[in-house]
Amino acid sequence: MTPYLAQAQDALTRAELLADDPLWLILLKAVVVMLIGPIMTIGLIVGERKIVGRMQNRPGPNRVGPGGSLQSLADAIKLPFKEQVIPDTADRKVYFMAPVIAVVPALIGLAAIPFGPEVSIFGERTVLQLIELPVGVLLILAGASVGVYGIVLAGWSSGSPYPLLGGLRSAAQVISYEIAMGLSIIGVALYAQSLATGDIVAAQQNGWYFYLLLPSFVIYLISMVGETNRAPFDLPEAESELVGGFHTEYSSMKFAMFFLAEYTNMVIVSAFATTLFLGGWMAPWPLSAIGGGVLNTGWWPLLWFFGKMLIVLFGFIWLRGTLPRFRYDQFMKLGWKVLVPIGLIWVVVISAIRAVRTDAEVSTGQILLVGGIVIVVLVLLTLLLPDKQVPEDDSVPITGGGYPVPPLDLKVPETTPRRKALRAKAKSAKKQPAAVSSGKENADGDV
Numbered sequence: 001m002t003p004y005l006a007q008a009q010d011a012l013t014r015a016e017l018l019a020d021d022p023l024w025l026i027l028l029k030a031v032v033v034m035l036i037g038p039i040m041t042i043g044l045i046v047g048e049r050k051i052v053g054r055m056q057n058r059p060g061p062n063r064v065g066p067g068g069s070l071q072s073l074a075d076a077i078k079l080p081f082k083e084q085v086i087p088d089t090a091d092r093k094v095y096f097m098a099p100v101i102a103v104v105p106a107l108i109g110l111a112a113i114p115f116g117p118e119v120s121i122f123g124e125r126t127v128l129q130l131i132e133l134p135v136g137v138l139l140i141l142a143g144a145s146v147g148v149y150g151i152v153l154a155g156w157s158s159g160s161p162y163p164l165l166g167g168l169r170s171a172a173q174v175i176s177y178e179i180a181m182g183l184s185i186i187g188v189a190l191y192a193q194s195l196a197t198g199d200i201v202a203a204q205q206n207g208w209y210f211y212l213l214l215p216s217f218v219i220y221l222i223s224m225v226g227e228t229n230r231a232p233f234d235l236p237e238a239e240s241e242l243v244g245g246f247h248t249e250y251s252s253m254k255f256a257m258f259f260l261a262e263y264t265n266m267v268i269v270s271a272f273a274t275t276l277f278l279g280g281w282m283a284p285w286p287l288s289a290i291g292g293g294v295l296n297t298g299w300w301p302l303l304w305f306f307g308k309m310l311i312v313l314f315g316f317i318w319l320r321g322t323l324p325r326f327r328y329d330q331f332m333k334l335g336w337k338v339l340v341p342i343g344l345i346w347v348v349v350i351s352a353i354r355a356v357r358t359d360a361e362v363s364t365g366q367i368l369l370v371g372g373i374v375i376v377v378l379v380l381l382t383l384l385l386p387d388k389q390v391p392e393d394d395s396v397p398i399t400g401g402g403y404p405v406p407p408l409d410l411k412v413p414e415t416t417p418r419r420k421a422l423r424a425k426a427k428s429a430k431k432q433p434a435a436v437s438s439g440k441e442n443a444d445g446d447v
Contacts, residue, residue: 127198151170279308
């Protein structure tokens with residue numbers, strides 16, 4: 001009976017292992033998951049300031065701690081003791097609740113992320129994940145969406161026009177890019193045949209989705225930057241237009257909570273990108289083949305997961321130090337007129353590919369070959385199209401420097417209508433005799 005019991009024990013799924021966790025292990029995992037966001041926020045702020053400083057040829061933080069490494073920790077200690085400034089026009093209840101609503105969903109989102117495979121913690125078999133749900137992807141999306149309520153309420157409750165405009169911008173931004181993000185995830189769900197995050201990672205054993213579903217990956221990367229209000233999409237807090245945006249009227253610890261929510265959301269969307277498209281906790285290809293996949297067992301996968309996540313987080317910082325802020329109309333045009341249509345077309349293409357593979361048993365290589373031929377034909381057809389005829393107009397020609405060139409037959413008038421009017425006024429003033437005041441006349445009479 002022992003071999004059969006061992007086989008039954010080995011066949012447990014991730015959900016069954018998590019359901020078998022004792023209470024102390026669940027509490028331990030919950031504490032660790034809740035601490036990941038704040039700890040990484042402290043490191044990310046220092047890292048971002050140092051990296052952007054390097055890109056801009058300046059030192060960055062270099063006073064507190066070795067090389068300025070403790071600057072964020074000093075700020076985290078300082079902010080709770082700063083004076084709170086509350087506007088008289090603020091709705092105090094909502095004003096105090098808004099930062100909490102922004103932070104709590106951000107901290108919950110990491111609960112459904114699988115950080116690693118099965119391990120043993122103090123002799124207890126478990127997996128490095130807090131919860132495994134059949135709709136874990138939807139849980140993470142919902143957490144990212146609910147956080148925007150805190151931003152909108154913060155802008156409205158401040159009783160000031162600039163925070164209100166920032167909150168409205170954030171609402172429109174999240175609506176626009178949440179749709180594109182959802183469309184990019186549909187392709188992953190179709191390929192993995194599941195919405196559970198653990199199953200999605202397991203489905204990438206034969207190939208990561210970042211190259212199998214490249215359009216979905218690109219759409220997700222752009223959408224996650226817009227979702228987290230990061231540069232070049234940081235329009236809800238554009239200091240050049242809205243002073244400080246939705247948190248203009250916030251100070252002290254409440255301001256720190258908005259900072260925590262922003263960076264924790266960055267961590268969540270980066271971990272989500274790692275799970276959906278970068279193989280999750282699995283090692284890259286050369287390393288995954290060593291020793292029959294020994295580097296994909298035990299505690300090694302934590303290294304691969306956080307390594308991939310830090311690469312995605314570096315992309316956030318790189319964009320901030322490289323690109324200028326978009327105009328609001330450009331930003332909305334990118335979301336509604338580019339990402340959403342491409343996402344819809346790509347979902348249709350993936351559905352057709354899955355249907356063909358299921359019915360006709362066509363291999364992936366054949367699909368890629370046919371797709372490559374279609375792309376080449378489309379490119380050739382675009383090259384054969386005639387050039388667009390530019391209509392002639394009466395506009396002034398532009399030089400290479402961008403300045404208009406005056407016409408060759410330009411005649412400069414000798415005078416202007418204003419000068420003519422001024423000259424006529426001056427002549428009329430000379431012709432009229434000088435007026436004599438009554439005081440002057442009385443003085444002459446007395447003499």
